[in-house]
Amino acid sequence: MISLWNKSLAARFIAVMLFALALSQGISLLLFSTERDEALFRSAKAEFLSRCASVAKVLESTPSDVHADVLLASGTTYSRFWISHDFPEDAASWRRDAKARLAEPLPTVQKIANGVSEPVPPHAPETAGPTSVATEQLPAWGDLPAHAWPLSRSAKFLYLNQPQGMGMGLTVQLADGTWLNTAFSKKIINGMWTSRSLISLTVTAIILSICAALIARGMTGPMRRLAVAAEALGRGESVPPLPERGPDDIRQTTEAFNLMQARLQRFVEDRTRMLAAIGHDLRTPLTSLRLRAEFVSDDETREKMLSTLDELRQMTEATLAFSRDEAVEEETRNVDLTALVGSLCDDIAEIGHDVTFTEAPKIGYRCRADSLKRAVRNLIENAVRYGERARVSLRANAAAINIMIEDDGPGIPVDTVERVFAPFFRLEDSRNRETGGIGLGLSIARDIVRHHGGDIVLANTGTGLRATITLPQTQPVDKARKASKAEPVPNQPLAWGNSPAE
Structure with a gap:
């Protein structure tokens, strides 16, 4: 991984984009997880209170001999309804009774079903088992505010577990003096990492990775061409001007490279022309000196002068060949x-x-x-x-x-x-x-x-x-x-x- 990080700009882009995605998702979870839990709780509580009020109205508008069937029909996998003659003063005892009812299978309504059907599996309450000290210390019954309870008569409300939990209880007095009791315990998926959220995050990561790879490729393509051209120029090759396109930074870099190459070529051409002119101009005085040396009467002096002139001529020609560096062409x-x-x-x-x-x-x-x-x-x-x-x-x-x-x-x-x-x-x-x-x-x-x-x-x-x-x-x-x-x-x-x- 370290080698890939050092060698590939695309790998760096993808890693940075995925890190940014993970960081943003983590911050979002921290910011909105509490808000989500509160929204789920409010929704569950509103559903619970509305259902309780509806059952109370149905019981008051039907004969007492069908109340048992109404209570059975109103029960769900996460709620139970029953009637008591007196107000349940002991909140702790009522909680134990409510949890026991939620733990029992849901009875089948014989008047609705044709034949015998299997009982509906119960929904286990959030805090099943013996009553704990924390349960005994929970608050007793409290009055619901008028804006939260749809009926005109008041109702008593409590939580089956810790406050703001998903276990709730309610009791309300009916017109005949009896009390309708309701227990509710609905398990809500805790956390936001559901299968859909994971699929969404994976798809987002793949799309971001593809976008990062495309962006990196668009950046590294011109940079790679520039590196190849710079290497070729450093080796003395003739490199055609690079296309000057892309973002401003890359285009300006390419323009600077093309300008540098043009200046270098112009400098070499100017130097070559100058040296060629010097070589041409030196040949005339050297030839003139050689002709004059031929007229020297002293043989030894003449041979020394001619030898020196030959050496000067060869040194001049070798220097010009060395300076021109014809291999560049x-x-x-x-x-x-x-x-x-x-x-x-x-x-x-x-x-x-x-x-x-x-x-x-x-x-x-x-x-x-x-x-x-x-x-x-x-x-x-x-x-x-x-x-x-x-x-x-x-x-x-x-x-x-x-x-x-x-x-x-x-x-x-x-x-x-x-x-x-x-x-x-x-x-x-x-x-x-x-x-x-x-x-x-x-x-x-x-x-x-x-x-x-x-x-x-x-x-x-x-x-x-x-x-x-x-x-x-x-x-x-x-x-x-x-x-x-x-x-x-x-x-x-x-x-x-x-x-x-x-």
Whole structure:
């Protein structure tokens, strides 16, 4: 449940809505349960008094020889009627007598029934059994107010149990001087949690859950699209503008994302155009300087000047290529990463370098294949150049894909592990481009990998250096292997021309 609460906004909405429903229903029960009980009591008491008055009128309008039948016919499962000659002064004794009568089966009226019928089961009074001390201490007979009793003559009233209970008694004197006694005990369902209320609450909870799920889905849909677009943008992909619709908060967030993306693209385009212009403008003075250097009479000075100009030209071109980051313009597609790295290792091995690749299961990955291949190639060539050989392997888990390149070289000082990624930084002190390069290879490699959302980490192993490329998983590994439609990577010669410059 905790995991579902943390992962699903719909689950949170449903839980909050159900909690609000339960809380509101509980408060309603506390507020209206007393009012409901009072309404039921007033209704039962009014029915009791009205029935007593009706029976009294019937008895006074009929001959005395049918009074017994009238009393029997008036009795119900929760009321009994009988006549006494004197007023029952002893309220406690009358209560015991009334409870005993309510506990007896209801007799059958022979004049109404044809044949013999079974007695009607009695309705057990609320406080059956021997008289308790609390029953003895109940109030004695009291007079009913005129507005509550429909007859003109007064009647005496009492409760069979505690005041405001559902057990009541009444006695009223008839015209012939006798007293009509009535006992009433009707069991009312205590509480409001009936089957209907539970069904109603369940239906309400289901409807609220469906509404909460729909609301959460309407909110999480745009948020999910925004998260996917932000992840793709962070990986350097070209993302079309998101639809700007929905509530104001979501629409404003989407508008801000689209505006941010447009500004980033405009910034990159402006930088690229500026650098292209700088590169174009630098070529003319460099060419002019080279022509002038050709006229220097001193051969040694001329060769040094031409060498410096060539180095300046290559550094300028490498810097422009690094800054433009042409990989951003490359289309992102699904590839078989294992085949891509394996074919690259085979290509480098074919030209005489000691490169071995450890076979791995097929790993589908969405990336810019050419730029990622360039980053891996830079690391392999560095391993071959400075560590004699390169051992390449791939590992994948649910969170990331790791491409590891190990060599047998001397490693690098610990304090330079991060500095080697800086542009133009070289561990070799000489300025020989054949041995040390310009110092952009690792910078370009990390820049490409970070545009894919990953990173490159260098570590000394004791017998050499290990470079690890970590790429984030865009989907679970098993699903990626099944769902990925990897495009074949042909074994074709690579453009090695940039390697000396890098």
